[in-house]
Amino acid sequence: MEKLAIIDMGSNSIRFVVLQIADNKSYSLSYQEKESIRLGQGLNQTGELGEDGMQRALTCLKVYKHIMEVMDITNCIAVATAAVRSAGNGDAFLKRIYAETGITMTVITGEREAYLGYLGVINTIALDNFLIFDLGGASVEFTLVHDGEPVHSVSIPLGAVTMTEKFSLGSTIDPEKLQDCLKYIRKKISAVDWLKDTNLPLVGIGGTARNFAKMDQRATNYEMAKIHNYILHLENFEYLYDQITTRTSANRRKIAGLSSERTDLIVAGAAVIKTIFDVVGSQSLVVSGCGLREGLFFEYYAQYCHLAKPRFDDILDFSVKNFIGTLGGVVNAAHVQQVTRLTGLLFDQFQFLHGYGEREKLLLLTAARLHDVGKIINFYDHARHSAFMIGHAPLYGLTHREQLIAGFIAGFHHGISRKTIRAYRYANMATEEDWIMIRKLSTFLALAEASDLTYEQIVKDIHVTFAENVAVLVITTHAGATYNAADYEMKQLTKQFKKEFGITLLLVWK
Missing domain, CATH: 3.30.420.150 (Exopolyphosphatase. Domain 2)
Incomplete structure (x- = not known):
């Protein structure tokens, strides 16, 4: 595991963060401090940093140095910005910082x-x-x-x-x-x-x-x-x-x-x-x-992990993988991959019925990828825990509302529950139309989850035919697979399917 401290000393505030990179290359924030030091106070009149501001900064830096020693952190990136950059005594102050704290601080250009x-x-x-x-x-x-x-x-x-x-x-x-x-x-x-x-x-x-x-x-x-x-x-x-x-x-x-x-x-x-x-x-x-601090970290992370560049092509995909990586193996990767694949297939096969587009599919697949993260809190009620965690996780690429919707969808991956609905703290952030969508899409996730009840990934493919207000879901399994448990679990969701979509769902295994 790699630990990195970052110090950002600005004109008004000084910030100290500690991030760690695990052996699986997932990263997380483990510590943060921020103080208002008013380092730039008086700079406009005198052209120099005042003693009071410098002393406030030094007091913080000495504390940060001690925290690094306690945490056994030897790698620190410390930068100063505009106040030190423009002050006549800026260089002298950096030398004083090093002399009194041992921290090497660099002034960065605008x-x-x-x-x-x-x-x-x-x-x-x-x-x-x-x-x-x-x-x-x-x-x-x-x-x-x-x-x-x-x-x-x-x-x-x-x-x-x-x-x-x-x-x-x-x-x-x-x-x-x-x-x-x-x-x-x-x-x-x-x-x-x-x-x-x-x-x-x-x-x-x-x-x-x-x-x-x-x-x-x-x-x-x-x-x-x-x-x-x-x-x-x-x-x-x-x-x-x-x-x-x-x-x-x-x-x-x-x-x-x-x-x-x-x-x-x-x-x-x-x-x-x-x-x-x-x-x-x-x-x-x-x-x-x-x-700035995150920029410094992403630059360091790219070098540490030998990435081609410090910019991620798909920030949602990267942040989902990173979040899962921080959970210490609580998620069964093969099961989640199977459930996500089948959830996507169900969305596509029933597109004629729901009419949603690629953005809604992205929210559904995000929910599928993270539907089991709540197990890190407790296996019991883990769907409800997953909903909360997804809504508050460091996921990037979604709006606040979209992230909550993904959490709401995951919260119903064992079927729609009034108990779960009552537990949603931010339920009012989703509109009535959103909740209709959430219920419909979560039905696909619940069916996909039920199909892999035994964690054996027995389902190879699915195909839907539709006639006379009946949707026939033809489920193809791998040769020799036993599907009795999955069939029983999926049939428990046919009533929910009819309520949400208005048609009967029939399961056919082959």
């Missing part, structure tokens, strides 16, 4: 920061054409992505900390100063020609973007507290922007979801995001919880 953010996004969000911005305390990095590849990137010295200080936006807002700030930001961003009127979806990295997602979730009573891949629409952002910029400092703190650590920085951060919306012409912002 272009490399943008690229690492791109890697964090492209491997975790299923978009092909979009614009990334990574808003930190002292700078914002932009990356324009076409067909999944970065075509332009730039770093602009506009950050939540520096803009707050430059225009005195930390307490009660002077409308004139806010307008001056907006004009200043617009001038800087508009100077980059390829940012204008792209009309592409925005992907936002950084604490300000994440905090806007949290505020919007609270404002809209969003049931799930997941931030990564959350979609914030322009009209929702504008509502929050008005709330933030028109309230006094004391009343701003009452906004639900606004972090107490970010109350004084949120106005400047909001001004930057508003200007990005205006200049780019986007109508939505996809908030990413993955960025």
Whole structure:
């Protein structure tokens, strides 16, 4: 097993994560810490890092060094971004860090920061054409992505900390100063020609973007507290922007979801995001919880596992395999492969009956691949445990709703149960039409699961014929196979099939 520590020291916060790569090459996050250090405070006025900010950073780094010693971690990637990059005493501070902690920290360029953010996004969000911005305390990095590849990137010295200080936006807002700030930001961003009127979806990295997602979730009573891949629409952002910029400092703190650590920085951060919306012409912002740190890890992972590149071609397939790999062999691979294959065949054979397309099939197959993961909690009720785990697993390439739907489908792989329905915490995130689809598709999964009741993979092929309101499912087995148990189990689902599809299902074995 390989353990890797990553430290990301920004202008506002410092983050420390530990990831491990198992012998089967699956990876998982095992530790995380984050502190607000305000390293860039005062940088705009003096051009240097202040002693208080440096001392706060050193205090954290000494703790991180101790944690690495406790965890027996010898491999650490530590990077510093805009504050250290632009400070006159940045190099001296890095030497001081090494002298006092033994941690070797590297300053990365704005272009490399943008690229690492791109890697964090492209491997975790299923978009092909979009614009990334990574808003930190002292700078914002932009990356324009076409067909999944970065075509332009730039770093602009506009950050939540520096803009707050430059225009005195930390307490009660002077409308004139806010307008001056907006004009200043617009001038800087508009100077980059390829940012204008792209009309592409925005992907936002950084604490300000994440905090806007949290505020919007609270404002809209969003049931799930997941931030990564959350979609914030322009009209929702504008509502929050008005709330933030028109309230006094004391009343701003009452906004639900606004972090107490970010109350004084949120106005400047909001001004930057508003200007990005205006200049780019986007109508939505996809908030990413993955960025620079994940980019650093994916780069390391690709080298460690001898991959051709640090970008995964199919992020859903990769993340499903990775998640299964972290479960320590709890899933019977041959059984899952058989159930998934037969589930896909049933979907295709009954396509004339259900009318769903490739996206729905993808959700069904994802459910099939993960339907048994709940066994790691408890064999009993493992279908219900699987539903919960799928809904919260680090799976990439699906929307929040789609991931929950895949979990709901898996929850019925032993048949539809009212007990399971009552246990679904996020049931209201699926529409009535979604639940109709979930019940229909889960019937295919339940039939496929029943056909491999004995874990012998006896079914070779299936074929459907239809006549006079009866669907005949012809099941071909391998020579000499005993199918009595599978036949009995599948027949228990024919009543469910008729309820969901309105026709009789007849099983014929040969």
